[in-house]
Each structure stands twice: as C-alpha cells, then as structure tokens.
Amino acid sequence: MAPDTTxxxxxxxxxxxxxxxxxxxxDGTEFAxxxxxxxxxxxxxxxxxxxxxxxxESAFRITAAGRTDAGVHATGQVIAFxxxxxxxxxxxxxxxxxxxxxxxxxxxxxxxxxxxxxxRAATRREYRYSIWTGPRKPLGNRYRYELDEPxxxxxxxxxxxxxxxxxxxxxxxxxQHTSVRTLYEVRVRRQGYLVTIDVAxxxxxxxMVRSIVAALIRIGxxxxxxxxxxxxLHSPGxxxxxxxxxxxxxxxxxxxxxxxxxxxxxxxxxxxx
Numbered sequence: 518m519a520p521d522t523t524x525x526x527x528x529x530x531x532x533x534x535x536x537x538x539x540x541x542x543x544d545g546t547e548f549a550x551x552x553x554x555x556x557x558x559x560x561x562x563x564x565x566x567x568x569x570x571x572x573x574e575s576a577f578r579i580t581a582a583g584r585t586d587a588g589v590h591a592t593g594q595v596i597a598f599x600x601x602x603x604x605x606x607x608x609x610x611x612x613x614x615x616x617x618x619x620x621x622x623x624x625x626x627x628x629x630x631x632x633x634x635x636x637r638a639a640t641r642r643e644y645r646y647s648i649w650t651g652p653r654k655p656l657g658n659r660y661r662y663e664l665d666e667p668x669x670x671x672x673x674x675x676x677x678x679x680x681x682x683x684x685x686x687x688x689x690x691x692x693q694h695t696s697v698r699t700l701y702e703v704r705v706r707r708q709g710y711l712v713t714i715d716v717a718x719x720x721x722x723x724x725m726v727r728s729i730v731a732a733l734i735r736i737g738x739x740x741x742x743x744x745x746x747x748x749x750l751h752s753p754g755x756x757x758x759x760x761x762x763x764x765x766x767x768x769x770x771x772x773x774x775x776x777x778x779x780x781x782x783x784x785x786x787x788x789x790x
Contacts, residue, residue: 534599536631537606538774540624541581541594546659546765547620551585551594560585560594560621567616568598571609582635582772583642586724588764590660593643593771595635596623640775641701643717646730646766651710661711662766668737670712674705676736676743677714679750680729688749689729690722698722705733712737715770727761734762 541564549557553565561579569577582595600609606626613623647661650668680703687696700718714733716726732749735741 533603534601534631535603536597536599536629536633537609537626538595538597538629538633538635539610539626541596542592542622542624543590543594544620544659545585545588545590548587550587550589551581551583551591560591563618563621564596564613564623567613570616571612572600580634580636582639582774583720583769585767585769586764589767589769590765591769594769595639595772595774597629597633597635599631635772635774638774638776639772640719641717641771641773642719642721642769643715643771643773644721644726645768645770646714646716646726646762647768648712648714648730648734648766649710650712659765660768662763664734666738668707668712668734669739670705670707670737672743673712673714673733673737674703676746677703677705677729677733679743679747684750686722686725686750688752689732690725692722696722698725703729724759724761727764727767728759730762730766731760 541560543560545551545560547558549559551560553559553561561581564579565577568579569575577598579596579598581597585591585594606628610623610626617623648668649657649661649663650666653663681700683697683699685696686698690696698718698720700716702715702717704715706713706715714730716729732741732746736743736746
C-alpha cells in the first residue's frame with residue numbers, strides 16, 4: 518500500500534518556516550472570485566483548504582498578487598505561502614496539485630524570502646479580454662464574449678492609446694482608496710473573428726479592465742469616438758457608472774514580480790478588475 522501523503526507532509530513539518538511562491542491557473546466559471554468569502558466557493562478557499570489538509574493546521578493563509586472577480590480566469594496568478602519545516606518543493610507541489618479540484622492548477626514552487634508578498638512585489642499585471650464576432654462556437658464561449666456585431670479593431674486600438682500612462686481612472690472602476698493607476702500598454706488585435714484586448718498596468722481598480730473594454734467596444738461599433746473616450750477619462754469627478762462586459766471573457770495572463778513595494782504603495786494593488 519502506498520504511504521499516506523498527508524501523514525508524510527505533517528511529519529515533514531519539523532524545522533523552521535519556509536516560504537514558497539507559485540503560479541496558479543484556474544477556470545473562474547464556477548468561482549465567486551479569487552478572494553476567500555464565507556460560504557462561497559473561491560480559488561483562495563480551495564488552495565487554503567488543501568494546504569490546511571496537508572499541513573494538519575485548522576487554518577492556512579496564502580497571499581496573492583491580486584484579486585479576480587467572479588467568473589474571471591487566470592493563467593498567471595501568483596501566490597505565496599509559508600510552510601513550517603523542510604520538505605522537497607517538488608514533492609509538496611505535487612501533493613497540492615493532486616488534491617486540488619480540476620478547475621485549479623498550481624505550478625512549480627520556488628523558495629523565496631520569508632517577507633515576500635506577491636501583492637507588494639508585483640510591478641506589472643497583464644490581462645486579456647477575448648471577443649468572438651463570428652458564427653456561434655459553443656465550445657469556446659466559456660472563455661470569450663460572443664458579440665453578434667462586427668468591430669473595428671483598428672479604431673479601438675487607436676482610441677485606446679489615450680489610456681496609456683498614469684491617470685485617474687475613477688470613471689472606469691470602483692474606488693476603495695486611490696483611483697490613480699498606470700497603464701503600460703493597451704493593444705487591440707483581430708485574428709479572423711477573434712478580437713483580443715490586452716491591458717497591462719501596475720494595478721487595477723475593481724472592474725476597471727471590463728469597463729475599459731466596454732468603452733472600446735462602443736468605439737468599435739461606431740457608437741462612440743476616441744474623443745468620447747478621452748473626455749470620459751479626463752472628466753473631473755465623473756463617477757463610475759458600472760457599464761462592464763461579462764467576466765468570462767477576461768483572463769489574468771501574467772504577473773511580473775519585481776522588488777517588494779512598501780506598505781504605503783500597497784493599497785493600489787488590493788483591488789482588481
């Protein structure tokens with residue numbers, strides 16, 4: 518009979534604490550978001566459930582580079598957690614992966630400093646929104662927004678360049694602390710019927726990416742202009758009106774980790790699209 522992996526994990530918790538970083542991928546369809554919420558299924562909740570089981574602890578906490586809303590997917594989320602005691606990182610990663618549900622996967626574990634916090638260390642977050650403008654394709658619609666109308670991707674891309682740089686994005690997202698963010702890149706491309714919108718920035722307001730996509734779609738349909746977008750961006754005191762595209766077309770593709778930021782700069786990273 519094969520040895521009990523859980524018992525081995527618990528036995529290996531002798532020794533000092535070790536902190537690990539890992540990339541996490543998930544299909545957000547059946548989740549109420551990434552962040553743990555009482556009584557609701559979340560990505561964080563699934564990860565912490567498995568880690569608590571393996572460690573023998575009644576509760577286990579992880580930290581992440583950002584939060585994603587209900588229905589948003591990820592291929593490049595970054596998490597970190599502290600494990601008490603020495604154990605082979607590959608063995609621990611395999612044990613975690615074996616107990617996770619089919620819609621969550623964890624990549625290889627990398628040992629990091631005990632103070633490492635992916636939220637503060639993240640310097641760039643990259644999202645992609647996918648839109649299908651052709652005949653219905655049911656198998657792909659779990660991960661892209663189906664729109665029965667052609668889009669002018671060139672006009673959308675050109676208009677989006679006004680968003681690049683450091684701006685007050687209060688009119689494009691729900692604000693908890695500050696609404697000033699830096700966008701490094703907004704790129705709109707078409708491949709046949711598929712239109713993708715890539716947005717990269719230092720941090721995002723809640724629903725910010727989906728609000729930007731909704732505004733660009735109006736331009737792509739000819740119902741708004743680049744001047745309208747610029748006016749919306751620079752209108753002082755303009756409140757977020759909540760016009761967003763569906764969550765299932767959005768994916769957190771990559772998080773770039775750099776030097777850890779200070780607590781003073783941390784508030785910007787606590788929100789998500």
